[in-house]
């Protein structure tokens with residue numbers, strides 16, 4: 179579809195042409211005018227026109243010497259924290275990686291287990307990690323300092339642990355979990371697996387959660403590894419599909435997102451449809467918002483992808499950057515940079531927006 183500006187320009191040319199027809203200009207001149215008008219009309223119609231362009235510029239390595247960073251958070255104007263899968267919460271102060279970790283957790287690691295998500299607010303830090311007791315693998319959510327377990331015994335497995343934390347504009351902690359390789363749990367409202375969970379920052383359950391006394395906020399998820407709130411306070415997530423249908427979902431309180439009964443789009447009104455799917459799989463990871471652009475990483479392709487959201491729908495899609503290896507997290511921070519994590523380091527970039 180052509181934007182209004184170009185339609186207006188075309189109309190202006192048509193009006194000029196009609197005036198010319200009525201004038202005393204000879205037939206030869208009319209022939210040339212007609213030719214150029216047709217030529218420019220075809221040129222305009224054939225030129226792809228985008229309402230808006232967004233670009234990542236000046237991509238630079240910000241921190242080197244990291245050990246599989248998973249997620250990061252903005253602690254204060256000088257300090258960024260990030261998790262390493264092997265169990266350390268590391269500190270970057272004024273652009274310098276500090277030798278001493280802020281904290282260390284005794285985690286079970288390998289495949290999708292380990293120290294995963296992180297969130298920060300008011301100098302307090304929240305993390306999600308996988309551990310093993312004598313018989314079983316679990317995940318837990320912990321805040322520090324002082325250290326306190328907020329949520330424990332979230333079923334764990336070699337893969338599908340979820341593990342992403344974000345603090346909403348409502349001041350609640352949102353926690354993504356996976357089905358921990360037992361997909362039926364995703365439909366069980368009594369299990370924390372395959373859910374988006376919502377708790378108060380002290381670990382208690384908010385009174386306005388959909389199931390009284392339960393941290394469950396939405397159900398029917400396979401493995402959610404990305405969460406971000408937009409400026410209006412709506413929560414969007416990335417979700418990993420099987421061999422098809424990675425999903426982007428808009429999360430609504432108490433709704434069912436289908437897994438394992440439905441994957442991708444369906445006509446069944448019991449389930450919420452995704453706003454976007456990806457086949458073949460890209461393995462979408464953590465996410466952020468830049469104005470109305472939902473920006474997220476991809477593990478399989480190393481891409482940073484932007485989806486422009488309007489009226490809760492995707493209206494444009496861009497691959498903003500393609501890294502040499504998988505991306506685990508992207509975050510747009512108040513200092514104006516987009517930070518992203520890959521196994522080989524922490525990078526940052528600036529946005530350019532063209533209307």
Ligand SMILES: [Ca+2]
Pocket residue numbers: 398425435436437440441442450452
């Ligand atoms: Ca779904």
